[in-house]
Amino acid sequence: MKAVIMAGGFGTRLKPLTNNLPKPMVPIVNKPIMAHTIKLLKHHRFDQIVALLYYQPEKISTYFKDGSAFGVKIDYVKAEDDFGTAGSVKNAQELLDERFLVISGDVLTDFNLTDALRFHQEKGSIATILLTHVSNPLPFGVVITDNEGKIERFLEKPSWGQVFSDTVNTGIYLFEPEVLDYIPPKTEFDFSKDLFPLLMSKGKPLYGYVAKGYWQDIGGLKQYQSVNLDCLEETVHVEIEGKKQDNAWIGENCIIGKNVIFDKQVVIGKNCIIKDNVFLSRSVIGDNCFIGENCEIRDSILWHHVKLGRSVKLLSDVIANDTRIGNEAYFEDNVFVSDHCVIGNRAVITANVRIWPRKDVEEGAVLSTSLIWGERWLRELFTNSRVTGIINAEVSPEFGAKLGAAFGAYLGKGNYVATSRDSSEAARMINRALICGFMSTGVNVGDLRTMPIPIVRYALRSGQEKGGVHVRQSPRDERLVDIICFDSDGRDLPVTKTKSIERLFMQGDFPRVSFQEVGKLDFPVRVMESYTESFLKHIDVSAIEKGKFKIVIDYSFGLSGQVLPAILGSLDCDVIALNAYPDARRSPRKWEDFRYSLLQLTNIVNSLKADVGFLIDAGAESLSVVDENGHYLNNELLLLLVTKLYLETFHPRRIAVPVTAPMAIDRLASTLGVEVVKTRDDHRSLIDAASSTSSHSKEVTSFVGGTRGGFIFPEFHFACDAMFAMAKIVELMALNKIHLGELARQIQPPLMDRKEVPCPWEAKGRVMRYLMEFSKNKQRELIDGVKIYYNESEWVLILPDKELPLVHIVAEAQNRKKVDSLLNEFEKKILRWIERD
Structure with a gap:
């Protein structure tokens, strides 16, 4: 049977690890992600593979060749441009003359594809989407099906108010070949946004199959680390090379010194030298690595040809190929070092630092980023169009300059942006930092200084600016600062643009302009008069x-x-x-x-x-x-x-x-x-x-x-x-x-009340799924949360909070007793659903 591997990803959110390596080639327990995918496909008899390539295609084709070494046949299709997910598959139509499977090249899974294929055949589906349950559905497409698995609704990357289930699209599909006839050639066309809604509108049989097993989208560096640890803990069924000895898989031709401790599961690649008194715990060591004596490595991933001097300490770090680390170097947690770097003796690398390829860190240096990221920044930068953080901790002047540069890089050199703030000193500080960031990328700035938000929006609508920001001390907590980002028309910056800015911010390699091209700063006049x-x-x-x-x-x-x-x-x-x-x-x-x-x-x-x-x-x-x-x-x-x-x-x-x-x-x-x-x-x-x-x-x-x-x-x-x-x-x-x-006095006032129910982040999607099942045969509205109508004057709304681990319940009725009854009834239901698996 045939399968398509979508292997064209840039791996932007995995930088700096993917600066010189396409995302499908990033190693998981010493094998490229794509190698694990091919192993799974072969196990389920998908042995004719089409690999869709775009970014650094030669690194993939050189490694896998014709696929014979992996027991499969591989054909390569190189894209001329980025035509989206469906558009890319359309390019390979001449190779897809029978039923085929599509799988992303940046996921790790052990789904039973044979069971999914059987479901697809039994339903007579033209397209079947493999689904799974996740704790945080926001980064994915939420899919709602009926009891037979027929798809009723799609929500691509929803907000919490649109999360009606924790069942998401895994990016794995089974297609009949005629589905390709619905995809226009050489046109940007996406499966979730374009193809599936089109098929539904034409009444074609479209089904979702909830697969059992492990699935993880390796969307960022934290997910990359967790996937490797899941492999070590055997949470996912993958093949790990090497001979199992107690807590370790040890590759061939390895030399292990005296008093080496394998505290928890460890993978050692081929041809490695581990010197005396080394402590290893929940870590992966690549092929041809050298680990000096007295090193301590915990929860870390070393790629191939990495050399560590003596007494090096690593904690939850990733070190890419051909990097050398000197004696007594100390790494705090979540450090990501790209390939061919040299870290000097006794260097200290502080938490959350990223080091780009071929960089040298001098002996005894202390390398730190301007921003010490909290867990929040590793998860998500924007909440809607707003960035909020603790003043001078999470949001510092350095952070402001970096965010301004990322926003400026997105807008492009030579464009204009408006900045404004409230009267607080903190807002003045961050606003000036943002201005510096904008100007460093060649963006011109019109600073409105202290200005109410409605007037800022008004000015943007009638001006030439391509965007704007307003900085204020948070109206909810004086310790926090808000950075609100606007589009060129003064509206809130849409999620597509905030995600692009977030990617630029996270990868951190946006271009700076030469001194002749630094942006200009001016102070617009007559804004107040016009308003x-x-x-x-x-x-x-x-x-x-x-x-x-x-x-x-x-x-x-x-x-x-x-x-x-x-x-x-x-x-x-x-x-x-x-x-x-x-x-x-x-x-x-x-x-x-x-x-x-x-x-x-x-x-x-x-x-x-x-x-x-x-x-x-x-x-x-x-x-x-x-x-x-x-x-x-x-x-x-x-x-x-x-x-x-x-x-x-x-x-x-x-x-x-x-x-x-x-x-x-x-x-x-x-x-x-x-x-x-x-x-x-x-x-x-x-x-x-x-x-x-x-x-x-x-x-x-x-x-x-x-x-x-x-x-x-x-x-x-x-x-x-x-x-x-x-x-x-x-x-x-x-x-x-x-x-x-x-x-x-002439009208009857509305009788409404609300209640907040604590709900862990990971349980929100599950709660909404059970709520959808509960309300299936009731009159309901799915605009923002789930609103259930009992009659023309009684209703209850259940809405997950966007920023806090809470679920809101809002109820209206004709009398106080009924309002309280609705609130209490659904509080009990939510608490019960939180506890259910």
């Missing part, structure tokens, strides 16, 4: 002037206090300003601080008999409101009130709210003939909804309301802007001649 002019054009100024409102505004020591007073001066309102000067140290972050600010606002509204009170968050994106009676309007009630006023005033045809919005909005919109679009409960989704149009009526979205105090009025701005939202709420009050408290 103010447009702001006033989109507000009914005369209606507000006639209202003669008395308004109390708490600026939360944020940047809106530098902008909004001048605008309000044009509206003839009596404004009492609180905390109007920027001071990031005093901005409310904890619930206690927020509650105190609300209490202060309530007291002042009452004592001054004001018409309304607003608390604008420090970033000027969301607001909290106190009515004329001094009552705090919670987010759900505020959303309902503002939506009702907007619908009855402007009669739009289409609005958008999150899945967590109260059902009263749906009922109100239905009576007025307004289409309600449901979105995920995050800012990016609200922004996308603001620019969307109806597929059948072509109606634009006129209003977007969030459940966290954020509102979007697309006629003025595509993003949440608390300053404009505040003015718009006052305008709606004026046009309807009504106060918010008076309106609130």
